[in-house]
Structure formats: C-alpha cells, structure tokens
Amino acid sequence: VNVDEKLxxxxxxxxxxxxxxxxxxxPDPAEFDKLILCCPAGLYKRSPEGDTSFDYAGCLECGTCRILCGSTILEKWEYPQAGMGVSYRFG
Ligand code: SF4
Incomplete structure (x- = not known):
C-alpha cells in the first residue's frame, strides 16, 4: 500500500x-515553492503558467506549512472547529 492509497x-x-x-x-514565491515540495497532501500548487493555488480542503493538519513558512505565506493557520477537518483511519 502506498501513501496515496493510505491517504x-x-x-x-x-x-x-x-x-x-x-x-x-x-505569498513569497520562494517560500511558496518550499510548500509545493513539503506539504504532504500536495495542496500548494503552481500551474505551468506560474499561477499559484491552495486548497485547504484536504489538509492533514500536520503543521508543516506553519513551521516552515509562517507569516511569509500564512495569514491564518488554526485547527478546524470541532468535528471538522481530517479524520484519520488506520491510525
Ligand atoms: Fe499541507 Fe495542511 Fe500540512 Fe499545511 S498543515 S503542510 S496545508 S497538510
């Protein structure tokens, strides 16, 4: 089983x-590019034309983007409200 199947x-x-x-x-382009590589859910994206996009919907709440880039990228980073966000399976 690979990571994508587990996710x-x-x-x-x-x-x-x-x-x-x-x-x-x-967002600072160099900082954004770090997150394209480091977000485990692949939520930070850049199109072939260079446009950036981000979708919080698949967030794993790992905190990597907050620790790596902080306010250079993020205006807000909070855990979702109770009952919202990711529910992990298989641990
Ligand atoms: Fe990606 Fe969410 Fe982790 Fe940030 S907290 S790196 S958006 S999975």
Missing part, C-alpha cells in the same frame, strides 16, 4: 464557511 481512506469534513488556513495576498 485515500481518510475522511474530510470540510468547513466551507470557515477556512482554517488562509494565505496572505501576495
């Missing part, structure tokens, strides 16, 4: 009205 069994209850992670308006 696929987790459940996400997405709080559409209240993102638990919000990026700054103009």
């Amino acid at each position: 696929a069994v987790d459940k996400f209850n997405v709080d559409e009205a209240n993102p638990h992670i919000v990026l700054v308006d103009d």
Whole structure:
C-alpha cells in the first residue's frame, strides 16, 4: 500500500464557511515553492503558467506549512472547529 492509497481512506469534513488556513495576498514565491515540495497532501500548487493555488480542503493538519513558512505565506493557520477537518483511519 502506498501513501496515496493510505491517504485515500481518510475522511474530510470540510468547513466551507470557515477556512482554517488562509494565505496572505501576495505569498513569497520562494517560500511558496518550499510548500509545493513539503506539504504532504500536495495542496500548494503552481500551474505551468506560474499561477499559484491552495486548497485547504484536504489538509492533514500536520503543521508543516506553519513551521516552515509562517507569516511569509500564512495569514491564518488554526485547527478546524470541532468535528471538522481530517479524520484519520488506520491510525
Ligand atoms: Fe499541507 Fe500540512 Fe499545511 Fe495542511 S498543515 S496545508 S497538510 S503542510
């Protein structure tokens, strides 16, 4: 079983009205590129045209982006409200 298959069994209850992670308006490109490599859920992306995107919906709440980049990228990083966010399976 590879990592993608393991991640696929987790459940996400997405709080559409209240993102638990919000990026700054103009994220530092070099810092953003770190997160393209380091976010284990692959939520930080750059298109072939160079446009960046981020989707908090699949967040694993690992805190990597907060520790690596802090306020250079993040305006807000909180754990989701109770009952929201990721539910891990198989530990
Ligand atoms: Fe990705 Fe972890 Fe940051 Fe969530 S907390 S966006 S999984 S690096």
